[in-house]
Amino acid sequence: MTDNEVASNAAKELEEKLSLKENEAREEDGEEDEEEAGKGGEDNASSADKKKKKKKKSKKKKTPQEQTVPPRVGLSKIFVNKKYPVGEIVDYAEDNLWRTTNEEKRALDRQENNHWNDLRRAAETHRQVRQYAQSAIQPGMSLTQIANLIEDGTRSLVEEDGLNSGIGFPTGLNLNHIAAHYSPNAGDTMTLKDKDVMKVDIGVHVNGHIVDSAFTMSWNPDCDPLLAAVKAATNTGIREAGIDARMSEIGEAIQETMESYEVEMNGKTYPVKSIRNLSGHDIKPYSIHGSKSVPIVKGGEDVKMEEGETFAIETFGSTGRGLVHADLECSHYAKNQDAGHIPLRLPRAKALLNSITQNFGTLPFCRRYLDRVGESKYLMALNNLVSAGIVHDYPPLVDIKGSYSAQFEHTIVLHPTQKEVVSRGDDY
Numbered sequence: 001m002t003d004n005e006v007a008s009n010a011a012k013e014l015e016e017k018l019s020l021k022e023n024e025a026r027e028e029d030g031e032e033d034e035e036e037a038g039k040g041g042e043d044n045a046s047s048a049d050k051k052k053k054k055k056k057k058s059k060k061k062k063t064p065q066e067q068t069v070p071p072r073v074g075l076s077k078i079f080v081n082k083k084y085p086v087g088e089i090v091d092y093a094e095d096n097l098w099r100t101t102n103e104e105k106r107a108l109d110r111q112e113n114n115h116w117n118d119l120r121r122a123a124e125t126h127r128q129v130r131q132y133a134q135s136a137i138q139p140g141m142s143l144t145q146i147a148n149l150i151e152d153g154t155r156s157l158v159e160e161d162g163l164n165s166g167i168g169f170p171t172g173l174n175l176n177h178i179a180a181h182y183s184p185n186a187g188d189t190m191t192l193k194d195k196d197v198m199k200v201d202i203g204v205h206v207n208g209h210i211v212d213s214a215f216t217m218s219w220n221p222d223c224d225p226l227l228a229a230v231k232a233a234t235n236t237g238i239r240e241a242g243i244d245a246r247m248s249e250i251g252e253a254i255q256e257t258m259e260s261y262e263v264e265m266n267g268k269t270y271p272v273k274s275i276r277n278l279s280g281h282d283i284k285p286y287s288i289h290g291s292k293s294v295p296i297v298k299g300g301e302d303v304k305m306e307e308g309e310t311f312a313i314e315t316f317g318s319t320g321r322g323l324v325h326a327d328l329e330c331s332h333y334a335k336n337q338d339a340g341h342i343p344l345r346l347p348r349a350k351a352l353l354n355s356i357t358q359n360f361g362t363l364p365f366c367r368r369y370l371d372r373v374g375e376s377k378y379l380m381a382l383n384n385l386v387s388a389g390i391v392h393d394y395p396p397l398v399d400i401k402g403s404y405s406a407q408f409e410h411t412i413v414l415h416p417t418q419k420e421v422v423s424r425g426d427d428y
């Protein structure tokens with residue numbers, strides 16, 4: 001089955017579920033109304049029986065619950081009509097402004113309503129989890145504690161359910177010169193320290209529709225301009241993105257914003273550089289990296305963004321070389337989608353591959369997630385799968401030691417009518 005088929009089947013299923021739930025809700029409302037109407041004039045009747053009856057009824061009826069601290073209430077219990085908040089909506093620029101009100105484009109967009117609702121459920125999970133994380137994370141905590149704090153929240157709020165909903169990719173907790181793809185493995189001893197800068201990259205998916213969004217937390221006031229540069233650069237990318245927008249032009253605009261900032265540290269001035277070998281990307285169902293990149297420096301391809309596509313717009317700024325390389329122990333992996341059937345002789349590797357397929361499909365995973373599903377002593381088998389080209393490894397990407405980097409990232413949808421910044425919140 002292709003990814004698209006998987007997605008559309010899942011969407012169909014959800015559509016059925018949605019309309020079922022809507023009918024249930026309507027029926028319940030109807031009963032309630034009838035009861036109210038039947039009471040007629042005696043609306044102040046204080047018969048204990050009636051009160052009891054009413055209470056029982058409203059218990060059965062789904063009333064929205066409130067989120068807890070830490071967040072543990074599944075979003076379907078808060079958004080009882082199963083309609084999740086729409087992200088920031090932005091009209092397209094001049095040439096495409098006609099799309100906003102075009103009836104044909106609006107109809108086209110409505111056909112995908114279940115898809116957008118899934119993505120918005122993932123985004124609302126992201127917002128609630130990260131806002132809690134922003135208030136709870138503090139120096140002294142281990143990266144393992146921080147990862148658990150985030151992932152426990154995500155699993156609860158998105159109501160994790162096999163491959164139907166859950167974590168979209170391993171939580172990235174990238175300190176200082178580490179730009180991307182660091183997540184603690186079992187036994188990791190790294191802790192968050194005073195003066196650290198940490199990029200937090202969180203993925204949530206519903207029916208394979210992934211929200212990919214990241215932010216940077218800093219306990220180093222010297223790095224404030226670095227964070228400001230990257231936040232502004234990401235917003236430049238979001239502004240420039242649109243149907244028919246060229247990647248090369250988006251990259252150039254991002255770099256211009258990014259590199260108009262500098263950082264002063266210990267009496268030295270550092271220019272903020274766009275990390276030139278990192279980029280944004282399109283997102284496909286169950287596939288975090290599609291086939292297009294969104295560069296963050298000039299000189300990119302002339303490929304255009306197209307109607308209906310979803311993109312992760314992410315930018316990275318650094319006080320170092322502005323170039324990353326692989327280093328440190330690997331935690332991130334994902335099944336290679338293009339790998340056809342490769343015969344595996346090693347039974348241990350075969351079994352591990354089955355477990356990966358069953359638990360993660362083509363979604364990225366990390367070693368902690370393998371531990372969690374009960375795998376152990378799998379490192380050799382995992383390395384076999386990597387050498388065979390069946391699984392891809394994504395080692396941490398770092399700039400030079402002593403440098404600081406920051407990242408901000410949003411997931412956007414290029415609707416036929418308008419652009420939606422799905423993961424926008426009042427924090428970033």
Ligand SMILES: [Co+2]
Binds near residue numbers: 212280281312314409
């Ligand atoms: Co991304």
